[in-house]
Amino acid sequence: MPSVLTQLHDAVNHDPVSLTGRRLDWANEPDPYKHYGPRVDRTSLPVDVQATGGLHAPGLARLLRGALGPTAVLRRPGGQLHLRAWASAGALYPFEAYVAASGVEGVPNGLHHYSPLENELRLLRPGKDSHGDAASLRLILATRIFRSSWKYGPRAFRYCLLDPGHALENLVLLARALGFSPRVSLSLDDAAWCRQLCLNQELERPVAAVDLGGAFSTNTLGDPAEPCLDRDGVVSPAEKPEPKIVHAFQVTAGAERESTPDTPPESVPWGDPESLMGSRRSRRNFLPDATLGQAAHEAITGCLRPWRDTPRVSLLCQGVEGMQDGRHALDVSTGPLVKGELHLPMTGVCLGQEWLANAPLHVLFTANLAELESRSGPSGYRGALLRAGRLGQRVYLAAEALGMGACGVGAFFDKQASDLLALEEHERLLYLVAVGPVRKR
Template identity: 30%
Template structure:
C-alpha cells in the first residue's frame, strides 16, 4: 500500500494529540500577565441596552427587540457570578473550556426591521448591542455567504467569531479544537432558544472567510468567523422557509511544508478557509487523488456474540411555550464532582433521545430537523460504568435504531480516569460519551473545512446532552482534553475514528 500524505487538517490533528509521554512538555506554564479578557469593547458606537426586555411584562411595545434580547441571553448571556477576590468570574449560558469564552456574537440587520440596519456586537457583560457600523450591509453578507437562500428572505443574522488567543493562551495549538467545540455549544443554544422565541435558526458554514472578516472589520490574525446563522421570523409567513444545506467544501491542502509549534492553530484555520476561487458551481477544487472512503455498513457492530440493547423513546416534557427549556438553558452548569452513584436506563435513553432524535419533540414546538453542519459524519460510543440494568462496557450507539451495541466487555472506571488526563470526572461518571469521526472520509467530502464542521457539530450534540442531563437532575460536564490514541486502544474504538469530544454524565456529588 502506497504512502498517503495527510491533509493539513489531519496533520494538525496528529500534531495536537495528547499522549502520556509528551503531555508534560505540551503543558507550558501560563503567563498570567498576558491573560486575555473574555470581552471585546468598543469606545465608539451607539449602545442599545437589552436588559429591560428581560423583565416580566416589559417590552410588549417592542416585541422584536424583546424576542432578540431573550434569544441572545439564552444563547450566551451571563447566568451566574463567582465572586473571586481580585475580580468576579461571569458564567454564561454556553459552557466554555477553561471558562475562556473565545466566541463573539455579531448581529446584522436589514433596512426593513424594527432594529436599525447595521452591524452590532453583542456586549455580553452589559447585555447590550453596540452598533459598530451604521449602514446597510445585507447585500455584502449575502455575497460573502455565496447567496445562501436563507438570507434572501430573512432580515436578521448572527455571525459567530472566535478570538483565537483567548483559548490559545491556555491550550496552545490544541485550542482550535476547543474553540470549535465551544462555538458548537453556542450554536446548540441558538437553535433551541430560537424555537422558544419564534425564530428558526438556519446555519451557514459555507462563506468566503476573507469577505466575512472584512465585513466585520476583523484582524484575521486575531479573530475569524466560524459560523453564520440566518434567523427566520416564524411570525412572518414569508420567513417560514424550507431547510437548506449548511455546508460547502473547501480545498484540501497537502503542500504545507514544516509548521512550527505555536503556528498550527492559524495554519489549520487558514487551510480550512473558503475562497471564491474554490467554488465552481458549488463543487470542490481539490486534489483529484482525494477519494472518499466507502461508507460504513448499516449493520455496524452487529456482533453475533455482543449485547444489543434497544432503548425506549423517553421524552423530556419542556412545559407550555417551552418554559422549562428556557429555564434549563439559564440554569445549566458544568459539574465539578460526581458522587459515583448509578443512573437509570431511562435517563440514558432520554439523554440520547433529546440529542439525536429531535423529531420526537415536534409536538412540543421544537424543530424536528435542527440545523447542523453534517451530523451523519459524527459517531457515538458510550463507556458505561454505572447504569442500572445495563452491563458495564463500551457500546456503539446506533442512532437510527436507537440501540446500544456492546463492543467491549469491561468496567473501564480506572482507565477512564487515565484517558481523561486523570480527571475524577471520567472515573466517577455513570457514563462517558465519546463523539468521533473518520477524518479521512470527512475531509474527502468537505476538504480541510470539515475539521471545523465536525467539532462544531460535536459541540452542538454535547450541548443537547448538557441540557437534557440538567433537566433530568443529573450532573454533566464536557471534556476536551484526553489521550487521543489511548481512547481508541482501550475502548476498542476503530483507529480511523478520531475522538472529537467527551461528555461525562452522572449523579452530582
C-alpha cells in the same frame, strides 16, 4: 498515508511524555469581553422576559441574553469571572457574537457587535441589506483564538470550535422555543466576513451563522472598502496569533454555504430551555456507585441523533441500567463495540481526572477523519467539532432537566484514548461529556 485532517488533528495531540504544564502569562491574561471605543453607537437591548421571537429588538434581546448571557459570578483573587449559559473549556469563552440586522424593529440597520455583559449592540458598520425591503436578521459567531490559546496553546484549536458549538446550540434551541425558525450555516467565507466585521483573521475567525429571518450575504450590506466605525477591540495587551492554529484555520476554510433549516432532535427531554440554560453548570461531584436508569439513558440518547454520522456518537457505560459495561454504538442493537469496565482506565486517559470514574455514562464524540475528508473536504472538520459541541450542550441541558450533572472533557491523551476505545484507524476522539447523578446541585 495519513489524511490532511488526521495530520492536522494529531498535530495538537496530548501525550504523557510531551505534555508539560504551560506557564501562564498572567500579565497578558485575555479579557473575556471585547470593548470598543466611544465612537461606536450603542443600542441598549430591552429586557422583556415575555418577548417572543420576531424581527424586533425585544425578541432578539431575549434570545441573545438567554442563550449567551452571564448566569453566575465566580469570585477569584483579583476580581470576578462571569460564568455563562454555555460550557467553555477553562471558562475562557473564546467566542464573540455579531448581529447583521436590516429592517428589524428597534435595531439600527447594520452590523453590530453584541456585548453579553452590557446587553447592548455596538454598531460597527451601518448599512442596509440590499436584497430588497424584507427585514433580515443574521447572527454571526466568531472565535477569538487567543482567549483559549493563551492557556492551552495549539490544542486550543479544538476548543475554538467546540466552545462556539455549545453556544450555537443554545441559540438554536432557544430561537426555536421562542418561535423563530432558525437556519444554520457552518461554512462561511472567512475573509469576506472578516472584512465586513473589521477582524484580523489571524486573531478572530467567523465559524458559524444563524439566520433568523431573510438571508444576509457578505456582499449585501455596506461597502467593505469603507472603514468600520472603530477597529477591532483588543482583548489583551500582547495578543498574538498561534501559528499552528492560524494554519489549521486556513486549511479548513471553506466556501460560503447557504444556511439550512435545523433538524429538531427526535426527542427533547427538557421543558423550558431558557431556565435550563440559566441554571446549567459543569458538575463533577458524581455519586460513587450510582447507576443511570433506563428512562434517563433513553432521554439523553434520544436527543443525540439529529445528524446522521458527523460526529459519530458512542456511549461508554458502567452502571447504566440494561446496558453491558463497555463502549456501545448509539444504536445498541449490535451489542458492545468494546466490552468491560473501562471507566478507571478512562480517567488515566483523561489526564487523571478521577471524578470521571463515578459518572456511569460518558458520551463520546468521534470522527473518522479520512472518511470525513473524502466526503466533505478539509472544511468538514470544523462542522464535526462545532456539532460535537452542539451535542455536548444538549447533554448538559438534558442532564439539567433530569436533575443530574454533566461535565465536558477536552483534555485527554489522544493515542491512549484511541487504543482504549478501539477506534478505527483514522477515527479520533474529539470530545466527551460525562453524565450521571450528582451529590448536590
